[in-house]
Each structure stands twice: as C-alpha cells, then as structure tokens.
Amino acid sequence: MISYKYKLYTSKRTKHLDRILREASYVWNHALALQKRYYRLFGKYISKNVMQKHFAKRISRNLLHSQSVQEILERLDTAFQRFFKRLAKRPPKFRRAKYFSSFVFKQGGFTLNGNVITINRIKKRFKFSYSRPYEGKVRRIIFKRSPLGEFYLIIITDANSKSYGKTHDGASVGIDFGLKTYMVMSDGTAVRNPQYLKSDLGNVKRKSLNLSKTKRGSNNRERRRMELCREFESITNRRNDFQWKLAHELCRRYDYIFIEDLSLSGMTRLWGRKMSDLAHAEFVNKLEYIASKYGVTVHKIDRFYPSSKTCECGYVNKNLSLTDREWICPECGKKNDRDLNAAQNILRRGISELWSGCQTESDSAIHACTQESNAL
Numbered sequence: 050m051i052s053y054k055y056k057l058y059t060s061k062r063t064k065h066l067d068r069i070l071r072e073a074s075y076v077w078n079h080a081l082a083l084q085k086r087y088y089r090l091f092g093k094y095i096s097k098n099v100m101q102k103h104f105a106k107r108i109s110r111n112l113l114h115s116q117s118v119q120e121i122l123e124r125l126d127t128a129f130q131r132f133f134k135r136l137a138k139r140p141p142k143f144r145r146a147k148y149f150s151s152f153v154f155k156q157g158g159f160t161l162n163g164n165v166i167t168i169n170r171i172k173k174r175f176k177f178s179y180s181r182p183y184e185g186k187v188r189r190i191i192f193k194r195s196p197l198g199e200f201y202l203i204i205i206t207d208a209n210s211k212s213y214g215k216t217h218d219g220a221s222v223g224i225d226f227g228l229k230t231y232m233v234m235s236d237g238t239a240v241r242n243p244q245y246l247k248s249d250l251g252n253v254k255r256k257s258l259n260l261s262k263t264k265r266g267s268n269n270r271e272r273r274r275m276e277l278c279r280e281f282e283s284i285t286n287r288r289n290d291f292q293w294k295l296a297h298e299l300c301r302r303y304d305y306i307f308i309e310d311l312s313l314s315g316m317t318r319l320w321g322r323k324m325s326d327l328a329h330a331e332f333v334n335k336l337e338y339i340a341s342k343y344g345v346t347v348h349k350i351d352r353f354y355p356s357s358k359t360c361e362c363g364y365v366n367k368n369l370s371l372t373d374r375e376w377i378c379p380e381c382g383k384k385n386d387r388d389l390n391a392a393q394n395i396l397r398r399g400i401s402e403l404w405s406g407c408q409t410e411s412d413s414a415i416h417a418c419t420q421e422s423n424a425l
C-alpha cells in the first residue's frame with residue numbers, strides 16, 4: 050500500500066466539499082449521541098454492524114456515499130474500542146463541523162480521470178495538481194481539509210513500495226541527539242539544528258499576539274487565525290523536508306545506525322529536553338521507515354545506558370551536569386567532548402548489544418560489527 054497526496058485546486062466548487070464534511074460530522078455526532086443514550090438506558094454498547102445497518106436503513110443522506118458513512122461509523126467504533134481497551138483515556142467526543150477534517154471513499158462513489166476526480170453523488174468535478182503519477186490499483190480515496198481550509202486528495206493504492214539502492218559498504222554509526230546541534234555522529238560530524246525553526250518562533254509569537262488582540266467572532270480574527278495556521282504549516286513542511294532528506298542521507302551512507310531510545314530519556318534527563326525529544330522522536334520514526342526500504346538496521350540501545358557520562362575506559366562520571374560541554378576523566382586523563390563521546394559510546398554499546406543479540410544470525414553482520422569496533 051502506498052499513499053499519494055495531491056493538492057486540490059481551491060475554487061468556488063470546494064464549498065461542496067465543506068458541505069459534505071458538515072454532513073459527515075452530523076453522522077459522527079448522531080451515532081455518538083445514539084451510543085450515549087443507549088448506554089444510559091440499557092448499559093450496553095451498540096456494535097458496529099448494528100449501527101451500520103441502522104444508518105443504511107433509517108438515516109437519509111443527501112451528499113455522502115453509503116460507504117463513506119460506513120467508514121465514519123468504523124472510525125467511531127475504533128475510537129470506542131481504544132477507550133474500552135484503555136488505550137485512550139476518554140471516549141470519543143462530539144465534533145464541530147468546522148473541525149471535522151476528512152471523509153473517505155472505499156471502492157465506489159467517485160470517478161478518477163487524469164487530474165480530475167468526480168464525486169458521483171453530487172455530480173461535481175474537482176481538479177487537483179497531478180504532481181506525480183500513482184501506481185497500482187486504487188484502494189481508497191481520502192478528502193482531507195487542512196486547518197487552512199484547503200483540500201488535499203490522498204490516493205491509496207495496492208502497489209508495493211520500492212526499495213532503494215545502497216551505496217555503502219557495511220559502515221556503522223552512533224548518533225547522539227541534542228538541542229544545540231541537531232545530532233552528533235560517532236565519526237565527529239555534527240548536523241546543525243536548522244535555524245529557521247528558531248527564527249520562525251518570532252513570527253509565531255507576533256502572529257499569535259496579533260490574533261489575541263482581535264475581537265471574538267470578527268472577520269479580522271478569522272484572518273489572523275489563518276495567518277498563524279499558515280505559519281505553523283510552513284514550519285511543519287520545512288521540518289519534515291529536513292528530516293526526510295537527513296534520513297535518506299544517513300541510510301545511503303550507513304548499514305547500521307545506532308541511536309538512543311528516546312521514549313524514556315526525555316523523562317530521565319532534564320525536562321528541557323522534552324521539546325526536542327518530540328521532534329527527534331518524529332525523526333526516528335521517519336528514519337526507521339526509510340531504513341526498512343534501504344535494508345538498513347536501526348538499533349536503539351538500552352535506555353538506561355549513561356552514554357554521555359561513560360568514558361572510553363569504563364569510568365562513569367556521575368557528577369556530569371547538562372551544562373558541562375566537556376570533561377576530563379580522572380581514571381585515564383582523557384578529555385571527552387560531551388556529544389561526541391556520547392555518540393561513540395552509543396556506537397560501541399550498540400555494536401555489543403547487536404553482537405550478543407545476533408550471534409545465531411548471519412556471520413557477515415557480526416563481521417561488519419567487529420570490524421567497526423576495532424576501528425574505534
């Protein structure tokens with residue numbers, strides 16, 4: 050399954066999509082209200098099938114395709130199931146039409162022809178920017194509205210995702226994530242934190258101040274809200290672009306990539322890291338996805354391993370504070386640069402973890418591991 054995202058051209062006709070979303074939110078809210086009332090009266094949950102039958106028979110719709118309705122009910126059911134399994138803290142909520150953002154076609158209800166998609170039920174045609182061809186058979190079509198009110202078309206096909214060619218020869222690397230520098234690699238290269246995020250922070254502050262000065266419900270407020278939305282979207286786009294490119298570059302260069310397990314380090318370290326950990330976790334997700342296409346191994350080291358506090362000789366400096374950029378080991382007298390030392394420790398630790406974990410697996414992997422550790 051591959052999903053392709055295209056931007057729909059905004060025109061007078063997009064108001065029809067807004068109307069469809071309004072009806073979609075009605076379906077959601079109506080079904081949710083039914084569930085609540087039923088639970089209050091009988092203490093039971095209405096199963097997905099019963100709910101879908103009820104909507105197919107009793108609830109008349111003017112704009113939505115029957116399968117789109119079924120899909121919304123499926124979404125509601127998934128939200129409830131997550132709540133029952135304690136994966137979500139709260140049951141699903143009522144949604145305002147303004148913030149209901151997507152509807153789906155499964156097999157029927159639309160006609161796709163070049164860069165024009167027709168929604169059969171309302172007999173309206175929509176053009177989208179056909180930025181790249183899609184491959185395979187269409188499985189799903191999603192119309193999605195961004196916070197800016199623009200529409201995107203997501204086409205999901207059954208094509209298999211391609212794997213990329215490798216240009217490297219068994220090299221491995223350890224990576225330490227940081228705030229000031231985005232990451233430091235065990236070979237000493239540092240990737241700087243993209244400065245635009247910082248410079249944009251000023252813009253965000255100014256624009257949210259502008260927003261807060263406007264009167265509630267005024268046209269002016271709506272305009273200011275849009276300006277702020279656009280700013281956030283721009284930041285997200287640029288951050289994603291930077292992260293994808295970096296992930297590709299790393300996977301092209303290395304066969305084994307060792308990183309710290311971020312899920313807990315955010316809590317074990319100072320709270321100040323939390324913000325960056327969020328962005329880094331996002332990057333790690335992308336890296337793992339790209340790595341699977343290149344056939345690259347991404348290994349997370351043991352989360353309790355003190356990577357920046359350990360010296361090459363094995364001494365652990367417990368007094369190391371976050372502000373110390375470098376420290377001298379009292380055991381062997383080596384001068385350790387904080388980030389570089391951490392990256393090298395992550396590499397060493399990662400290799401030994403992989404070594405102990407994959408002894409039964411292919412010998413070539415182990416061979417590559419040991420070669421690299423000898424080089425250090």
Ligand SMILES: [Zn+2]
Binds near residue numbers: 360378380381383
């Ligand atoms: Zn030492």
